[in-house]
Amino acid sequence: MGNQLDRITHLNYSELPTGDPSGLEKDELRVGVAYFFSDEEEEVDDRTPSDCGFTKDHSPAEEGPFSVSEVEYSAFCSQECIFSKLRENEDLNVYSAKTLLTMCKPGDLLELVATAQAPHWVIYQRDDQVIHLHKGEIRRDSLLEISNGRHGRIVNNRYRFRPLPPDLVMQNASGHLGLRSEEICWTNSESFAAWCRFGKREFKGGGEAHSAEQQYFLKVHLSGSGVHTLVFRSLEDMIRERRRVDASGILKELSLVTGDKD
Template sequence: MGNQMDRLSHLSYAEVPTVDPNGVDTDDGPRIGVSYIFSSDDDELEDGCAVDGGGKHADEEEKNYDQRDEVECAVYHREECVYEKSAKCANLEVYSPENLLNKCKAGDLVEFVATGQFPHWAVYVGDFQVVHLHRAEVKNSFLTDASQGRRCRVVNDWFKFKPLCAEVVVQNAMEQVGLKDRELSWRNSESFAAWCRFGKREFKMGGEIRIGKQPYRLKVFVSDKHSHVLEFQSLEDVIMEKRRNDHLGRAAVLRELAAHFRGVEERTTVPEGFVPAPKVEDSFPDSVLSL
């Protein structure tokens, strides 16, 4: 296995079985999502880096952000919703770091966002400071410095687990400051911040045993009436895929899905005498398939 553990491996939608594009669960076959068994901390790509790999400086002007490119989704553990990000259930409004300071209290989870970057999560610990996993090290920084020009918001309610008390959340975060590289138990800043607030081992690397079952479902909301679902073995895997989608943005994710379903339709052969089901276009929005 060796060096495989050091890099992220992702399969495209065309390489994995998926669920009905309408989001309707059936028992006709497997709906298996990507397993990030060989993954690295993707924070090396998120802070101060553009999609094309070009470097950016922390003191540059505010980075571009378009709320219309948000990928809204929900995560289910068996039948229970354990995460949801959508305009229907949460406030997706973002603020400048200076304005967010007036809305933060110790123990809050903060998300920094910019177009074409992985979202970066941090724990607000008071006195204008956050603790966050940044480039394979847990650091204590001023919120304004950690933002690196990105917009930000409080995201306490997106994960549906019962939070620990604020004092314990801050203690969890502060006790990890200085950990780096192989000392770390989290693959990305989101998993680290969520572990500090909720204390669940599922956010840690290897926190759940993969035994072949797929208890987690990631539902990506394509429109008000349509969604796309993948299944995963662990919450850790779901978070990695969810973050990948956030990095790509809504338009790119919809194009990827549309290309996948076109490919499925083109590869489908109909046995003689078989009455085919409606075409993909009949159940998937034209606006998506035309991207």
């Protein structure tokens, strides 16, 4: 834990709002002070399906659906639910990349998952092609090639925001192809893909205008240990923490959080 604590940093908030290119804006919780570990964009690594935590033996050619062990969440902006990943409310099963391709339409938001990894999010274009943020670059790749053992699902409704029309989603995604590192204002694949679909500036690093009243609450539903609630002042910071928990499988810093349990 000591080495982990050395890497903890306080949330860094930007006070400078940015414009929204699309032109579209739009329980009792016990609150603690939240921290996160710095996390670079995850790599879509090379795993076999058996390494990815799925509950039955299968080959990549099998259709599914399959189940994978995951942390469940709900998230709120003030009192409004803006994000939900709860097995009791939705189908969290996943499919092989080959099967997923038969289910997708242009502009769909896809999530590739595996146990103890941050999920990788992409925008489906067509003909097996997806656009995503990977290794500091906005690029177009084959879904079959980048899946590498991960299974996936369509997550158009994971965020509760109003989506843009599919043609504008694709315009957002394709219009940023080729951008690298310092040109990119998204910190991970999820923030970029979600921005493409919803057009909300809150998904951009430093893109949110903060107010004293606005807070984001992340409720982490941990099996056997209740629900833990963390508070953030920006959507970007909340996403980073949630993805860190996905990658580790646990809340490493619970001892630093005051009043963390509902």
